[in-house]
Amino acid sequence: MLGFDSHCHLHFHDFDKDLTEVIERSAAAGISHILIPSTDVKTSERSADIAEKYSLYSAAAFHPDHLPDDSTADEDWSSLKNVLLRPRTIAIGETGLDFYHNTFKPEKQIFWFRRHIQLAESLGYPLIVHSRDAESEVLDHLPEKPPVPVILHCWSGDQRLTDVAVSRGYYIGVDGPVTYKKNGDLRSVVSSVPRKQILVETDSPFLPPEPFRGRRNEPANTRLIVMKIRELQGGSESIESTSFTLWENAMRAYRLHPENRRADVVYRYGDSLYVNVTSKCQNSCIFCIRNTADGIADYNLRYTQDPSDQLVLSTIKEFPVEKFKELVFCGFGEPTLRTQLIMKASAAVRARGVRTRLDTNGLCTSFMNEDKVLELLSSFDSVSISLNASGAREYNRICPSEVENSWEHLMRFIRLAGRSHIETQLSAVKNSGADIQRVTALAKRLQMPLKVR
Numbered sequence: 001m002l003g004f005d006s007h008c009h010l011h012f013h014d015f016d017k018d019l020t021e022v023i024e025r026s027a028a029a030g031i032s033h034i035l036i037p038s039t040d041v042k043t044s045e046r047s048a049d050i051a052e053k054y055s056l057y058s059a060a061a062f063h064p065d066h067l068p069d070d071s072t073a074d075e076d077w078s079s080l081k082n083v084l085l086r087p088r089t090i091a092i093g094e095t096g097l098d099f100y101h102n103t104f105k106p107e108k109q110i111f112w113f114r115r116h117i118q119l120a121e122s123l124g125y126p127l128i129v130h131s132r133d134a135e136s137e138v139l140d141h142l143p144e145k146p147p148v149p150v151i152l153h154c155w156s157g158d159q160r161l162t163d164v165a166v167s168r169g170y171y172i173g174v175d176g177p178v179t180y181k182k183n184g185d186l187r188s189v190v191s192s193v194p195r196k197q198i199l200v201e202t203d204s205p206f207l208p209p210e211p212f213r214g215r216r217n218e219p220a221n222t223r224l225i226v227m228k229i230r231e232l233q234g235g236s237e238s239i240e241s242t243s244f245t246l247w248e249n250a251m252r253a254y255r256l257h258p259e260n261r262r263a264d265v266v267y268r269y270g271d272s273l274y275v276n277v278t279s280k281c282q283n284s285c286i287f288c289i290r291n292t293a294d295g296i297a298d299y300n301l302r303y304t305q306d307p308s309d310q311l312v313l314s315t316i317k318e319f320p321v322e323k324f325k326e327l328v329f330c331g332f333g334e335p336t337l338r339t340q341l342i343m344k345a346s347a348a349v350r351a352r353g354v355r356t357r358l359d360t361n362g363l364c365t366s367f368m369n370e371d372k373v374l375e376l377l378s379s380f381d382s383v384s385i386s387l388n389a390s391g392a393r394e395y396n397r398i399c400p401s402e403v404e405n406s407w408e409h410l411m412r413f414i415r416l417a418g419r420s421h422i423e424t425q426l427s428a429v430k431n432s433g434a435d436i437q438r439v440t441a442l443a444k445r446l447q448m449p450l451k452v453r
Ligand code: SF4
Pocket: 281, 282, 283, 284, 285, 287, 288, 289, 290, 332, 333, 334, 361, 386, 399
């Protein structure tokens, strides 16, 4: 069975003593995926740690009952965004409104809710929404045509509000209470939701389904909620089939499904931040990581469709780039294929006092004149050029290219980099079959430093 517990607070201390056993039990019960939502910076970091350790996924946000103090709001918001840079932190949540606990004034809750909505839209991240005694109000603030998936966690809106939510394409999170005897209205609502918009979630350690009420909830109990959803949706298909539908729904809701999979526009590597602008490249290098993987270090970098200029620029704008040594324009492909975008983005980053570097295969002289290439180079603080060979024959063998005379273009680009006085480094890959001694000698003749990776 494939199962997805789409909302499970494994970060809470209730799981400190037996977290590994809880996750093992859920795997034995067929739960292949778990999303851990969070409530503030600390829990977002803990959720990210658990997600990375156990190959799960997490979300980061301020819960409406755990909003930052006004005196540290900016700093806390920036720290939260920093967590969103972690490779398995793939959604924003849970945010929303809670007029039952009313821990904070409605105006403050609404301010933070709207802030999270805007951030989700800027980054293209799914949004997980908490609502308690505020179902109508959350719908008032959410966009009618959301550009990102919206997940109404543990939804308890009435039929009218549910119809509105469903018509806008939101996902409806269904939890343990659907199994409670007194909740006939909730069951009626759940039976009306289109199959493809339902998510199953345990909200562990809270809300255990029958017959475990009064005990700590855990993701292995997902199956009990799936069984109830199956019954409410007609009960004609197998439990495995219902579970698979719900798994696929969650994969879509969290943009993990091949149909709408999100690739990471930015990722951390060492003390630098990398910007992934394209999956296209003119070369097919024999050592290219794209031949064997979809990304690095748990980041998904392969685009099915390259990101819009707007998404790249708004992502860079949102993230705290000042915390990094430099911002590197690269790609799971060749960044100079998006010349205008990287020049514009680099200017925006440098205006914030952060150094930028361009990592390139050096073939852009095949489609740009020398003046344009010099203008491009002047947009960055440094450039790293993939040399990879000591001559045309070796280059064509190791880095076959659709560009005619690719080696000559590469040499022309290197000469232009020398002329532009930009800080330049050449690079070559070990064990690629290149004669590294001869590559080193060539770099010396070109009077440029060589990094052998
Ligand atoms: S130039 Fe870079 S991205 Fe393109 S194929 Fe070679 S290694 Fe891969």
